[in-house]
Amino acid sequence: MAVPAEYYLVLSAGLFCVGLFGILTRRNALIFLMSVELMLNAANINLVAFSFQWGNLTGQVFSLFTMALAAAEVAVGIGIILVLYRNFEDLDVTKATTMRW
Amino acid sequence: MIPLQSADVLPQWTALAPALALATTALVLFVIDSIDPDSMDSGLLAGVSTIGALASAGISGWFLVAGTGMSRTGGAIELFGGQLVVDGMALFFMFVFASVLALVTVASYDYLEGQPHQAEYYSLMLLATTGMALMASANSLATAFVSLELASLPSFALVAFLKNNRGSVEAGLKYFLIGALSSSVFVYGISLVYAATGRLQLAAIADVIASGEALDPGVLGVGILMIVGGVAYKTASVPFHFWAPEAYEGAPAPVSGFLSSASKAAGFVLAFRIFTVAFPLDVITGVAVDWGVAFTALAVLTMTLGNFAAATQDTVKRMLAYSSIGHAGYALIGLAVLSGAADQSFALGASMMHLLVYGFMNTGAFLFVALAEYWGVGRTFEDYNGLATQAPIACTAMTVFLFSLAGLPIGGGFWSKYFLLVAATGASAWLLAAALIVNSALSLFYYSRVVKAMWIEEPDGSFEVSSYPTGLYAAVITAGVMTFLLLVGFGPVSATATDAAAMLF
Numbered sequence: 001m002a003v004p005a006e007y008y009l010v011l012s013a014g015l016f017c018v019g020l021f022g023i024l025t026r027r028n029a030l031i032f033l034m035s036v037e038l039m040l041n042a043a044n045i046n047l048v049a050f051s052f053q054w055g056n057l058t059g060q061v062f063s064l065f066t067m068a069l070a071a072a073e074v075a076v077g078i079g080i081i082l083v084l085y086r087n088f089e090d091l092d093v094t095k096a097t098t099m100r101w
Numbered sequence: 102m103i104p105l106q107s108a109d110v111l112p113q114w115t116a117l118a119p120a121l122a123l124a125t126t127a128l129v130l131f132v133i134d135s136i137d138p139d140s141m142d143s144g145l146l147a148g149v150s151t152i153g154a155l156a157s158a159g160i161s162g163w164f165l166v167a168g169t170g171m172s173r174t175g176g177a178i179e180l181f182g183g184q185l186v187v188d189g190m191a192l193f194f195m196f197v198f199a200s201v202l203a204l205v206t207v208a209s210y211d212y213l214e215g216q217p218h219q220a221e222y223y224s225l226m227l228l229a230t231t232g233m234a235l236m237a238s239a240n241s242l243a244t245a246f247v248s249l250e251l252a253s254l255p256s257f258a259l260v261a262f263l264k265n266n267r268g269s270v271e272a273g274l275k276y277f278l279i280g281a282l283s284s285s286v287f288v289y290g291i292s293l294v295y296a297a298t299g300r301l302q303l304a305a306i307a308d309v310i311a312s313g314e315a316l317d318p319g320v321l322g323v324g325i326l327m328i329v330g331g332v333a334y335k336t337a338s339v340p341f342h343f344w345a346p347e348a349y350e351g352a353p354a355p356v357s358g359f360l361s362s363a364s365k366a367a368g369f370v371l372a373f374r375i376f377t378v379a380f381p382l383d384v385i386t387g388v389a390v391d392w393g394v395a396f397t398a399l400a401v402l403t404m405t406l407g408n409f410a411a412a413t414q415d416t417v418k419r420m421l422a423y424s425s426i427g428h429a430g431y432a433l434i435g436l437a438v439l440s441g442a443a444d445q446s447f448a449l450g451a452s453m454m455h456l457l458v459y460g461f462m463n464t465g466a467f468l469f470v471a472l473a474e475y476w477g478v479g480r481t482f483e484d485y486n487g488l489a490t491q492a493p494i495a496c497t498a499m500t501v502f503l504f505s506l507a508g509l510p511i512g513g514g515f516w517s518k519y520f521l522l523v524a525a526t527g528a529s530a531w532l533l534a535a536a537l538i539v540n541s542a543l544s545l546f547y548y549s550r551v552v553k554a555m556w557i558e559e560p561d562g563s564f565e566v567s568s569y570p571t572g573l574y575a576a577v578i579t580a581g582v583m584t585f586l587l588l589v590g591f592g593p594v595s596a597t598a599t600d601a602a603a604m605l606f
Contacts (some may be wrong), residue, residue, distance in 0.1 A: 039285035046292035054299030069250045083264045096271040
């Protein structure tokens with residue numbers, strides 16, 4: 001018994017909004033990174049669900065690429081957050097303001 | 102000229118040679134680094150990177166002249182089942198990226214003197230350019246996203262390269278946070294387009310939309326708008342522009358020049374291909390959203406905001422950063438006027454020409470700032486007072502860059518702005534034409550402040566130019582000469598750009 005496609009869209013849009021809410025309200029750089037992961041995974045839900053819906057594998061394969069790239073992005077992000085901590089002794093993204101924002 | 106790939110002189114895959122040259126050079130740099138990890142020999146590293154960049158630029162220039170992927174030699178070359186495509190536009194932009202890279206690597210030789218981790222710096226730069234070259238030839242939303250990330254991830258690390266400098270780290274953090282946010286918006290947009298059409302390849306998406314099989318126009322429209330957002334980030338346009346002044350001001354100056362010229366052009370080539378091939382206006386209008394209107398609004402907002410903000414700055418690097426946002430607005434005109442343009446390939450071609458000229462004049466201007474940082478001159482306009490008495494040649498080049506950026510007939514920027522204006526008036530887009538003229542006039546004001554400081558103001562005697570670094574000088578002067586040559590020899594460039602753009606319609 002297949003679930004109607006619209007339900008997946010609602011689920012992924014909900015997940016995307018949770019991630020966006022996290023980015024807009026949290027100040028810790030690591031939480032920020034996790035919120036971005038949620039947004040990327042919202043895209044994966046769509047890709048996998050509609051891959052099934054359309055009967056081709058394009059979306060499923062692309063979702064694997066998205067996961068790999070999300071991991072690569074976190075690797076670079078953690079590196080930058082580490083030097084942020086060394087220079088500013090804090091993970092708060094609003095504290096790093098030597099230039100005008 | 103013999104058509105190379107289509108007449109079986111060379112195998113088909115060699116059409117990607119400009120991108121392959123960049124990737125190979127990046128790997129060679131890794132090998133050099135693994136043999137001698139503690140090397141401070143920047144001559145070898147900068148030399149290898151420059152040779153790779155020049156080889157890539159040379160091959161793409163050769164292919165452009167030979168007509169690889171042009172309609173006169175049998176049309177675009179599709180590779181890997183149509184995931185990548187090499188045509189005139191792809192080669193044109195590969196040439197832009199590789200030339201900017203060559204200028205920047207030559208300049209970095211002096212700029213990075215005594216810095217650790219130089220091999221990493223150069224290989225990241227080469228990898229980012231490889232990503233940009235692939236963005237120019239991406240023919241499906243999947244390859245578009247993967248190559249966009251290949252261009253972005255090394256750039257984040259490059260901006261934060263000076264890891265004990267708080268400005269550089271802060272710039273890297275802001276660039277990364279906005280970059281991660283906008284790439285997730287971009288990929289969510291892709292997933293919505295896939296949800297509506299079931300395809301990722303650009304031409305196949307257009308076919309599905311045209312046949313009316315697309316599931317839900319609302320979902321498709323939201324997806325397209327999110328893709329616009331992702332592209333706006335890469336081109337530093339409104340509404341995702343606010344990372345640009347921070348990242349360009351905090352990053353090492355050669356990296357700022359590289360990002361504001363090459364990375365911006367990469368965002369534009371992706372936008373040109375996605376919106377003309379996957380969502381052509383005659384197919385998409387009436388089904389989902391008319392993106393021409395969206396780009397008109399973005400172009401006017403971006404130009405106005407960039408130029409007005411630039412006029413109020415007191416540091417030169419930040420002024421150039423905002424002016425680079427303004428130039429993104431000029432280049433957006435090509436997309437914005439497509440719906441009403443009498444000659445679509447001319448309109449798109451004008452944007453391509455502007456990005457080529459911009460690649461030389463803007464990189465040159467940032468490299469002059471790098472030169473000033475190398476000398477220890479301060480950051481504000483006043484600190485540049487009387488610089489021309491001590492470094493007349495570099496200041497002459499900077500004057501050419503600034504007046505060319507403003508659109509005066511002293512560099513190629515005059516022609517490209519003139520063609521953009523012709524394209525806008527030809528499409529009766531009076532708002533865009535007026536915004537272009539008003540903003541160019543305004544930009545002349547703040548560019549002149551730098552020229553006035555350099556040539557007219559008296560030096561306050563607080564610094565002494567002690568050395569004339571070869572690499573930085575060579576890069577600045579080459580960029581100056583190229584900017585000037587583009588004024589006198591603009592004919593072939595405009596013909597190539599218009600031909601290349603015509604392939605998309």
